[in-house]
Amino acid sequence: MKNNAEKKPPKVPVTSIRSGSMIWGSNLATAELRFQPEGFGGRRNKKPRMAAMRLMDAERSDEIFSLLLEEIAALGYPRALVLEADFDTGRIVPAAAHKWPRLQAEKLATTLSADSHPITRVLLASRPAVLTKTTFHPRPVYLHPILYSQNNVCWEAGRVSTAGCLAVRNSRREAAISAKDQTCPNCEIRGYAAVAVVELAKRNTEADLTELGELVELANMSLSRLHRAQYRYERVREMEITIAQMATVMQSMTDPVMLTDTQHHVIMQSKAAERFFKAPPGARERDLRALDANQQLFASALSTMLVSGIEPHRDLVLLDVQKGAEVIFEAVAAPTYGPDGVHVGAVTVMRDVTELRLAGLELRSNFDKLRSTEEIVRQDRDRLNLIIENVGDPIVVCDRQARIILMDTLAQELFGNPAAVGASRSALQSKNQEVFAAYSKMFTSSASDRETAPLQLYNPAVRQSIEYDARSGKIFDEMGHVAFTVTVLRDLTALRKVEQLKVERRILEIEKFAATGRLAATIAHEVNNPMEAIKNSIYLLAESIPPDALPIYNILKSETERVARIVRQMLGLYRNNEQVKPVNVNTIIEDTLLLLNRQLQRANVEVRLDLRELPDAVIAADQIRQVLSNIIINARDAMPDGGKMLIRTRHLPGRNELRSWVRILIADNGTGIPRDLQRAIFEPFVTTKGEKGTGLGLWIVKGIIQNHAGKLSARSTVGKGTVFKIDLPVVRL
């Protein structure tokens, strides 16, 4: 009899089940199940509800078969068995059993392709059946198929609105099932197929069979739901795993990779990308702004790339917030599609090309620099060529072996043009070259950086042998060795001529001056004697002057004396008719001092001489003597109580090697000349000697020096002393 030991229902409230009424309502009227049981209504209603609650409570699909068998056993059936189909192998084998010996259970095993086997047929027809005594089992058994079925289409089928959902098909029993079809074409869920086998007793009625059927269907409902849920769960798990794997792949990429949605928001990004789009902990206001800016730049670049389709990549400059540096990326984006071909977003890989771009910029800038340097060099070279061509002197450049490597046109006249076709060089040019080569070798191997030397060369243009003034310099390489020598050959002939003319003119001037002097002297001399007579007469008249006429007489006397002084001085200075010729200035100084020595000694003037070697100067010796004595006497007069005088001579170089100077310095430590008079002392009739001075001395001195084309100047400090400086030109011809 039936077992009334019913299990307590669990505490969870039972939700109303759409208890397979549809299932029952349909097609169960088979030949085998013709009669409806009576009297089992009440119990029948209660039992399935309890069983339903237990079955609904099952949390795992593999509990269902056990629970089902328990319930079947609770209904009083002695034995029950569930066989399950394996779609891969095609075999139908026992899966769960209740008091069914193993060996016997295994006898019922069959395959999906065994069409004639009753169990297979039940499965394929998806209809329950009763098997009477068969070879498989001695007792009659009730077979009920258990197939994955649902009332509603799977979510995926709903999306694409096909009715091709496996679950629904199975539930509708639209067609015979086939093993191959047990995969939903939409959601890809794999269905299951099993058969419940219950051993029947003789007393079992149609109603019992119905009850059994309901129970199995109830179990199947739960099972289907759980199966689906499990399937979903597993799919989600799979997806999670896949996502995790993808995430690992992404993280392992050193380049920033971003997965974005259609709004260009980042769904997923590699760690490398986080630096640019994710706020680090403790981010400051401006960091957040930077990240925002990055986001916008990225979004805009992405839009352009995806929309235009022409430019699959773009350069992008983003701020690395953590490092605070700008990075240049080359972003490559590709759209991503869902399984149904719908555009779902994009994936972007960004390559850090900062260094590449910077290198590129530097390369460009270096290239530009090179170009501009080339340009400068070219200009310099052109300028140099222009200068060389226009210097007007032969220029020769030699290498470190003193061989000629470069010549200007004028040098080529002298030495011959090695590059000319049929390099004909005249004998004279060869000679020139020998002379030059000797000089060049000497200079190149010498220790000096510069050299000036005379070179005698034949100039074919003027058909003359000319003494050139060769000036050479050395050009060194980075290591300090001689790389090149440059020589300029200067023909000083013209210069010498000019200097010669100048000297001649000067001599003329001096002589004219002398002539003027002579004229002046003559005039003065003419005046002299009358003056002497006048003066003497005044002296003689002294005693005859009446007292009241004395003032007038005194005026007469003093003015006459003044005129006499002037005449005397003029005569004193213009008294030479000597020739102008080369003389050594030191000798003149010594002569003058000899003459004045006594006077100087008496005046307690100590004279110190500092005379260096001097070349001869073309001068009028006596005039210069006048100059010297005038200045020396002035110096003495400035030291009434005695003092020191220094006379110094030096030979000074001039602007070119033909000209130089003889400098004479006469210094005293006397009273000095007041500043406001210093300019004026060289003017006529300016004197510091009061009544005694004529004021002509320095004027005439200046005149003499000017005629000699010399220079005269004075420096003085009142109370300290005075220095007169005379420069006389020397010309080497």
Add this chain to the structure above:
Amino acid sequence: MTDLKLPNCERPTVTPDGKYRILVVDDESSVLLTYRLILEHQGYEVVACGKSTEAIALLQNQRFDTVLCDYSLEEQHTGFEVIAAARRHDPAIPAALLTGYATKETADEAAAKNIAIMIKPTVTEEFLATTSKMLKRDGYGR
């Protein structure tokens, strides 16, 4: 150019044998005259000559204590000749050249010959002082 600064001293005008005799030679008549007057006023006996030839002739016959002679007589610088003539008769006779200018050569020559030089126009006091020194034969060097 000789420049003698003499202390104030008595100018001798009379020798034990009488007055000093001075020969003055200058071709400018007014100059000659005034020199004579000045010297005579000083108390000397003066013989004045206007020509070098005259002076040389005089020197042959007469004795003088000193000779003052212009350098450029008749435009010919014959002053030296006159003095040379005087020295022929009295080698130690003091002599002076009166001149408007003196070149170095002239000065050298005068120094060599122990002849004083007085630059015209003269300062009368210096003229007289030099003359006095010469008469005393008292180192009237340069």
